[in-house]
Amino acid sequence: MQILQDDLISAVVSSASHLSATYPIGNVQDDIPSLPYICNATSCTITLTVSSGMQALFLSGIQADSATVQLVTSTDDSGQININTTPYSSLAELATGSSQRISPEWFSFTVATAAATISSPYAGGTISEYTQGPTTLVLEGNLTLAADLVLTDSANSIQRISSGAALTAATVTLTLTTSTDHKDSPVTGNAIYLWDQSSGVAGRFEDSSGAAINLNDFANVMIGSICTIGGTDYQVAKIIGDGTGASDVELSGSASDATVSAIKHPIKLGIARAGSVLNIENPQLGLSRTFTDYSVRRPLLNGGYSETQRNVCKGFNVSAMLSDTNAQNFEGFYRAFRSKPFPAIIAEGFDSGRNENTRMAGFYYLRSAPSMAYATHSGSATQTEFQIHEVI
Numbered sequence: 001m002q003i004l005q006d007d008l009i010s011a012v013v014s015s016a017s018h019l020s021a022t023y024p025i026g027n028v029q030d031d032i033p034s035l036p037y038i039c040n041a042t043s044c045t046i047t048l049t050v051s052s053g054m055q056a057l058f059l060s061g062i063q064a065d066s067a068t069v070q071l072v073t074s075t076d077d078s079g080q081i082n083i084n085t086t087p088y089s090s091l092a093e094l095a096t097g098s099s100q101r102i103s104p105e106w107f108s109f110t111v112a113t114a115a116a117t118i119s120s121p122y123a124g125g126t127i128s129e130y131t132q133g134p135t136t137l138v139l140e141g142n143l144t145l146a147a148d149l150v151l152t153d154s155a156n157s158i159q160r161i162s163s164g165a166a167l168t169a170a171t172v173t174l175t176l177t178t179s180t181d182h183k184d185s186p187v188t189g190n191a192i193y194l195w196d197q198s199s200g201v202a203g204r205f206e207d208s209s210g211a212a213i214n215l216n217d218f219a220n221v222m223i224g225s226i227c228t229i230g231g232t233d234y235q236v237a238k239i240i241g242d243g244t245g246a247s248d249v250e251l252s253g254s255a256s257d258a259t260v261s262a263i264k265h266p267i268k269l270g271i272a273r274a275g276s277v278l279n280i281e282n283p284q285l286g287l288s289r290t291f292t293d294y295s296v297r298r299p300l301l302n303g304g305y306s307e308t309q310r311n312v313c314k315g316f317n318v319s320a321m322l323s324d325t326n327a328q329n330f331e332g333f334y335r336a337f338r339s340k341p342f343p344a345i346i347a348e349g350f351d352s353g354r355n356e357n358t359r360m361a362g363f364y365y366l367r368s369a370p371s372m373a374y375a376t377h378s379g380s381a382t383q384t385e386f387q388i389h390e391v392i
Helices: 025-029 324-337 354-358
Strands: 002-004 009-014 043-050 056-060 066-073 078-082 105-113 125-127 143-145 156-161 170-177 194-199 202-206 226-229 232-239 249-251 258-264 271-275 277-279 288-293 296-299 305-308 312-323 342-345 361-366 371-374 381-390
Touching (some): 002 271, 009 025, 009 271, 043 271, 056 342, 056 361, 066 105, 078 156, 312 324, 324 381
Antiparallel strands (some): 002 277, 002 342, 043 170, 056 105, 066 078, 066 170, 194 202, 194 258, 202 249, 226 258, 232 249, 288 312, 342 361, 371 381
16 A cells, blocks of 8 residues: 655646636646636646655546656656546446546656667667667668667656655656537437527527437536637537536637537546555455445335445455554644544555556545554554545
8 A cells, every 4th residue: 555645746837828817827736626727728748856766646636538658867867658538438427427537647657777878870670668868869771760769968767666666856857638529428318419608608508409418417527627609619618417508518718509529528637645555464355345325315205216426435444454653654644634534555466457556546635533453462463443534
């Protein structure tokens, strides 16, 4: 189990602006994943300045069609890692109230010596691994790349592993893009065809027959979605209820009645943390996972039933046998954080299965103080019990 126990990010900037003053880039450093940064463009780069000592990077609430993480340290070590932006496979998870569509990502890093060195001019051939070289490369023959080519004075590359070492001061650059048209991809219901303006920025989306689109059922229109209406891009700034009312949807600008040619998901980032890691033993066999469903259930007086779907959060009941040193470190962590949320990955070693690995990573808080009991007469091992709950 790994816990990100501090935040070494000293500055966060984005190459693009935000949807509105409610969604600035500074939101990624608060403790509210549901209040993200929402970009006002179809691509942006987010740059994190990180002090020396980073062992892990945690990202939650990402919304993008493609995303990469690039690291460059003060000693010129560098590396680039793709972020898996595949949404949850179940369409039901994309429906109303699901604020997290892409699994949180936990990155641990190591600095590895490059496998090969090249010099300039280069006569040609295939390069299959990270390669040290001059910052400018003169080619005298064909160059075939089977992987990334890094032109740097350093012989080292940064790679993702399960349990990382501390890096020197670094710059982390997230490159996020959105490009997929979702106007014809409802979870349920009809495709979007038309924007029907009520007045000013307000209106609603309709299908080809002029019927209102229920956005709760459609599920692929959200705050910040980039809509191409009559050839001009607008962003969805507000949705009231299910969006079927004549003025239930508000855009970032005034759009007259016109055909909708594309609706792209917004670029979002909820939480970004980078810092040192508290490594403790994995939970013992029997680790249980629980869920809290925040949906509203209303049994009616006539025997009927009304419901409104909301978020589902996961939690874990953890029982772990900790060494004396780790038990003391964990107690110190609890005393420092108490009710404050923090990034963690509950069990490491599930790298072969993305669901098991990244869905165990999340932004959690301790429901109550942990309990500890000595498991040996010498005090060398401590049985530790605690409950951890997700924040989304």
